[in-house]
Amino acid sequence: xxxxxSESCVDSxxxxxxxxxxNRFYANKPELAARRxxxxxxxxxxxxxxxxxxxxxxxxxxxxxxxxxxxDFWSELFKKQIDNLKTNHRGTFVLQDxxxxxxxxMSIDPSVDNGNSVEDNSAITAENKAAQAMSxxxxxxxxxxxxxxxxxxxxxxxxxxISNLPAxxxxxxxxx
Amino acid sequence: MIVCVAVVGHQNNPLxxxxxxxxxxxxxxxxxxHCSLDVVDERVNNPKKSGPMLNETFxxxxxxxxxxxxxxxxxxxxxKFILVTTDLxxxxxxxxxxxxxxxxAYVDAVSNPFHVPGKKITSRxxxxxxxxxxxxxxxxxxx
Numbered sequence: 053x054x055x056x057x058s059e060s061c062v063d064s065x066x067x068x069x070x071x072x073x074x075n076r077f078y079a080n081k082p083e084l085a086a087r088r089x090x091x092x093x094x095x096x097x098x099x100x101x102x103x104x105x106x107x108x109x110x111x112x113x114x115x116x117x118x119x120x121x122x123x124d125f126w127s128e129l130f131k132k133q134i135d136n137l138k139t140n141h142r143g144t145f146v147l148q149d150x151x152x153x154x155x156x157x158m159s160i161d162p163s164v165d166n167g168n169s170v171e172d173n174s175a176i177t178a179e180n181k182a183a184q185a186m187s188x189x190x191x192x193x194x195x196x197x198x199x200x201x202x203x204x205x206x207x208x209x210x211x212x213x214i215s216n217l218p219a220x221x222x223x224x225x226x227x228x
Numbered sequence: 229m230i231v232c233v234a235v236v237g238h239q240n241n242p243l244x245x246x247x248x249x250x251x252x253x254x255x256x257x258x259x260x261x262h263c264s265l266d267v268v269d270e271r272v273n274n275p276k277k278s279g280p281m282l283n284e285t286f287x288x289x290x291x292x293x294x295x296x297x298x299x300x301x302x303x304x305x306x307x308k309f310i311l312v313t314t315d316l317x318x319x320x321x322x323x324x325x326x327x328x329x330x331x332x333a334y335v336d337a338v339s340n341p342f343h344v345p346g347k348k349i350t351s352r353x354x355x356x357x358x359x360x361x362x363x364x365x366x367x368x369x370x371x
Contacts (some may be wrong), residue, residue, distance in 0.1 A: 099339045105304035106331055109283040202346075203305045205238070 063157060070188050082184075086191045093195020094202070101200035104128055114226060118145050118206045122191040125200060135137035135219075147197075154193060158186060186214060197222055230313045230326075230362045231296070231362035232257040233358050235334060236345055240265055244349040248362055261310045264290045271300070280325045285331075286324055301327040307334070313365075326365050333357040 070089060078085040104125055111117045122134035126149075136148040190212035198210045206226055213221040236245040247257045267290040287300035290310075298319060301309040309330055310324065337343060337354035 057300055092311050095341075095345075098345055102303075102305055103335045107334060108285075108304065110285060110302065112283055205306055 089191040090195040093192040094199035097196035097199025098203045103204045145224040147222045150219045230365050232312040234310040236308040268300050299323050329361045366370045
């Protein structure tokens with residue numbers, strides 16, 4: 053049985069969740085808001101991995117589980133696979149998505165463009181702010197990856213890197 | 229007839245255990261399930277002795293006793309399903325089929341946002357689904 057979810061609803065829900073946690077519940081404590089959002093992602097990933105690994109043999113090593121995240125898991129979530137996977141063979145994996153869906157509809161505050169020529173300083177701070185707001189939206193997918201891997205028996209830490217948008221990299225560090 | 233099914237978490241903590249007998253032998257059945265956990269561990273750690281396919285979720289017959297046969301299933305998320313039956317001529321396909329349905333029911337139960345991972349499954353709907361699956365076991369073996 054295939055169940056579908058409207059993409060725009062998920063987008064709006066994600067945006068609303070991030071704004072609620074950042075501006076309402078924990079307005080002055082961004083780290084706490086980030087932790088809460090990550091925890092929600094963790095639970096989602098935990099439950100999704102249970103469902104999506106149902107019809108497959110057990111994974112024999114970490115790489116196989118990571119590959120599952122890159123291919124099948126990502127396809128289920130975003131209808132595309134991870135574009136690039138790098139590893140140092142010592143427990144660190146970099147999963148790069150060249151066009152991450154949840155950032156695709158996000159735009160930087162237009163005031164940045166206007167202010168750019170007039171006042172450089174304010175542009176930089178605005179850009180910083182935008183990057184910060186964007187990184188808030190990435191705690192949720194990070195949590196999803198961490199939850200999925202933890203449920204598969206791989207404790208890890210996941211962080212996101214958006215230095216070259218719209219590409220987005222997720223760095224997975226497996227805890228020995 | 230299936231006399232007992234169990235779901236056991238990755239730290240060998242019981243998540244769900246239910247016997248389906250009239251007699252007062254729940255303790256004995258729990259003991260059988262408990263013993264089978266060691267067999268599961270052994271199968272997983274020495275894969276060469278295990279069934280037809282490496283790393284398959286279905287672990288096959290764990291051990292036969294005088295009156296019971298015990299089957300096991302281990303998911304990717306290290307959750308074990310144990311099935312105790314009194315039928316002595318069970319077809320593998322039936323057991324596989326049972327575990328597949330059981331796994332689906334389990335996944336639906338733990339996907340409930342109110343379920344706390346690692347805690348016992350208290351869902352009434354899950355219990356009902358399980359007893360339906362247990363009752364239908366072996367009935368449509370011709371199909």
